[in-house]
Amino acid sequence: MLAVAALALTAVLHATHHNLLVLGLSSTDMRELHADFDTFWHSAVALTQGGDIYETPAKLRNLNPPLLSLLLAPLAGLDVVVAYRVFAAVTLLLIAGAVLLVCRELRLPWWWTAGATLAMLASSPLHGTLYLGQIYGLLLVGLVAGWIAERRGHPLLAGVLYGVTVALKPSLAPVLLLPAVQQRWRPFFAGVGGAVVATLVGALAAGPSSALEWLRIGFGEPVPDVLDNAALPGEALRLGLPSGVGTVLGLVALVGTLVWLARRSRTGTVDPGGTAPWAVIAAGLLMSPISWHNYLLLLWPGVLAVVAASAAGSVRRAWVAALLALPLVPVSWGELWTPDDPWTPLGRSLYCAILLAYWVTLLRNADRTMEP
Numbered sequence: 001m002l003a004v005a006a007l008a009l010t011a012v013l014h015a016t017h018h019n020l021l022v023l024g025l026s027s028t029d030m031r032e033l034h035a036d037f038d039t040f041w042h043s044a045v046a047l048t049q050g051g052d053i054y055e056t057p058a059k060l061r062n063l064n065p066p067l068l069s070l071l072l073a074p075l076a077g078l079d080v081v082v083a084y085r086v087f088a089a090v091t092l093l094l095i096a097g098a099v100l101l102v103c104r105e106l107r108l109p110w111w112w113t114a115g116a117t118l119a120m121l122a123s124s125p126l127h128g129t130l131y132l133g134q135i136y137g138l139l140l141v142g143l144v145a146g147w148i149a150e151r152r153g154h155p156l157l158a159g160v161l162y163g164v165t166v167a168l169k170p171s172l173a174p175v176l177l178l179p180a181v182q183q184r185w186r187p188f189f190a191g192v193g194g195a196v197v198a199t200l201v202g203a204l205a206a207g208p209s210s211a212l213e214w215l216r217i218g219f220g221e222p223v224p225d226v227l228d229n230a231a232l233p234g235e236a237l238r239l240g241l242p243s244g245v246g247t248v249l250g251l252v253a254l255v256g257t258l259v260w261l262a263r264r265s266r267t268g269t270v271d272p273g274g275t276a277p278w279a280v281i282a283a284g285l286l287m288s289p290i291s292w293h294n295y296l297l298l299l300w301p302g303v304l305a306v307v308a309a310s311a312a313g314s315v316r317r318a319w320v321a322a323l324l325a326l327p328l329v330p331v332s333w334g335e336l337w338t339p340d341d342p343w344t345p346l347g348r349s350l351y352c353a354i355l356l357a358y359w360v361t362l363l364r365n366a367d368r369t370m371e372p
Contacts, residue, residue, distance in 0.1 A: 002322040002325070002326070003318075003321045003322040003324075003325040003326075006322065006325040006326045006328060006329055007325055007328065009329055009333075010122075010325075010328040010329050010330065013329065013330050013332045013333060014330065017330070017332035017335055018332070019127070019330050019332065021124065021127035021128050021130075021131040021330065021331065022127050022131075024131050025088070025127075025130055025131060028081045030080050030081060030084060031058075031059050032059070033131065034084050034131070034132060034133045035058075035059050035060050035132065036060065036132040036133050036134050037083075037084045037087060037088075037132065037133020037134070038058050038059065038060075038080060038084075038133070039056070039058040039059070039060045039061070039062045040062065040064070040068060040069070040072055040133065040135070041058075041072065041075060041076065041080050041083050041084070042056035042057060042058040042062075042080075043056055043058070043062045043064075043068075043069040043072075044069050044072040044073050044075060044076040045076045046069070047066075047069045047070065047073055047076070047205065047206055048073055048076045048077075052207075052209070052210060052213070053066060053069045053206050053210050054210060054213045054214065054217060061217060062214075062217075063217060063221060064135070064168070064169070064214075065167065065168065065170065065199060065202055065203075065211070065214050066202035066203050066205060066206035066210050066211055066214060067167050067168055067198055067199060067201065067202030068135060068168055068202070069202070069205075069206060070201065070202050070205045070206070071138070071168075072087075075087060084133050087133055088130045088133060090137070091129060091130060091133075091134075091135075091136075091137035091138075092126075092130060092137070094137035094138065094140065094141050095120065095126060095129070095136070095137045095140055095297065096117060096120065096121065097141075098137075098140045098141050098144045098301070099116055099117050099120050099300065099301075099304075100113065100117060101144060101148070102144060102300075102301040102304050102305075103116060103117075103304060105148055105151065106304055106305060106307070106308035107308070108304065108307060108308060112304075112307055115321075115324070116300070116304055116324060119324045119325065119327075119328065120297065120300065122328050123296075123297065123327045123328050124293065124327055124328060124329060124330045124331060125293055125294040125295070125296045125297040125327050126294075126297055127330070128228070128292070128293065128294040128331070129294045129297065132294075134292075134294060135168065135169070136294055136295065136297055136298060138168060139165055139168060139169050139172070139298055140297060140298055140301075142161055142162070142164060142165030142168070143162070143165055143172070143175075143277075143281070143298060143301070144301055145161045146158045146159070146160075146161035146162040146165065146277075147273065147277060147278075147301060149161060150272050150273045150277075151273035155179070155184060155186070155187040155190075155272070156186060156187055156190045157190075158187060158190075158191075158272075159176075159179065159186075159187040159188065159189075159190030159191035159193075159194060160190050160191065160193070160194035161194070162175050162176060162191045162194070162277075163176060163190070163191040163192060163193065163194025163195035163196075163197075163198065164194050164195070164198045166191070166194075166195045167194070167195045167196075167198035167199045167202070168198075171284060171285065171288040171290075171291070172281060172284060172298075173195070173284065174254055174258075174280050174281065174283065174284035174287075175191075175277050175280050175281050175284070176188065176191040176192060176195065177258055177280065178258070178261065178272060178276060178277055178280050179191065179272065181258045181259070181261055181262035181265070182261070182262065182265040182270070182272065183265075184272075199211075221289065221290070222289075223237060223243040223246075223289045223290065224290060225237040225238060227331060227333070227334035227348050227350075227351065228292050228293040228294075228331055228334075228351055229290055229291065229292060229293075229351075229352075230285070230286075230291045230292070230293050230295065230296070230351040230352045230354065230355040231246065231250065231285060231286060231287070231288050231289060231290060231291035231352070231355075232246035232247070232249045232250040232253070232286050232287065232352070233245075233246035233247050233250065233287075233288075233289050234246065234289075234290070234291075234352070235349055235352040236249075238345050238348055238349060239345050239349075240345070243289070247287060247289070249286075250283070250286045250287025250288070251287050253283045253286050253287065253359065254280075254283040254284055254286070254287050256283075257279055257280055257283040257359075257363055258280065258283075260363065261276055261279070261280070261366060264366070264367050269367040270366055270367050271366075271367075274305055274309065274365070274366060275302045275305045275306060275309075275362040275363075275365045275366050276366040277302070278299055278301060278302025278303075278305070278362045279302065279359060279362035279363040279366050281298065281299065281302075282299055282302075282355065282358050282359035282362055282363075283359055283363075285298075285355060286355060286356070286359060291355065293327070293331070293351035293354075293355075295355075296327050296351070296354060296355065296358065297327075299358045299362065300324070302358075302362045303320055303323050303324065303358065303361065303362070304320075305365070306320050306361060306362070306365045307320050309365060316365075319361065320361075323354075323357060323358060323361060326354045326357075327354060329350065333347075333350055334348060
């Protein structure tokens, strides 16, 4: 019923409101519509020209570490619009390929593979990622590569891949703590080492001053009170509370997740190749000051792992179908809520509620062994 309701709501919103995330994909307005990629591109150009990657003509400030500018440097020689379209096309291929690879790894039936792929292509997080020119495709590939390496018996390689991904997006750092609480110290140090080395490579390329500037910007960025910030600090602001309340609740969720997994690991029931790392990532996103609803696509591999661990036709699989359908609801959902409506704070909490549902589902299924 929840999946059907999500599909119906999505259809109504698409029929009554313009889906700007989709309609804007063909636009050449980089400064206003594709502002995130415009920021990344200007930083990459500054890097190739020996300038400060955090002092550019872009409209927005670059909140990402220097490593991203180094990775995007090959696009700096292209016109910004051409670079955006190349990057968007590569991102689409990476995300669709990652979903197909996860389904193949889990040996899911073709109908689940087809349904998951179509749901991803129709999802608002994917549309937002492409519209803004964000890097979630790179992050998803890094996380999936680490998870598959873990499943195939290469925990050190998994740690390094997770570490490099964290170097690109430090808000994912809690995933590095999973092997620590499981007392798997070599994968833990491999992950930390991978993150440190990748970070240093980016810092050396951009210059130490740029790296320090990134730290200053990152710690000084305020929590945005917007519909698509799914993190608990943003939710606290929507409810009229200080963002610190949400941070504390998110910290409780993260610490509780790690403690629960540590205790379950002592009985040998928590599989790091199952949903455990995705549960930790979800808890970290809840605690982060900013977790755009686009981050939901990073958790899809874990949700699909729930399918693989469930009996055919079970209630759990029906719940997974709902979890895959809910992110289809576009951000035009926010246009239904007016400031004077007493239900507005609750209505604008949709994406936070979805992230919470993902976290609970992934954590509850973290002790179900996943065979590669």
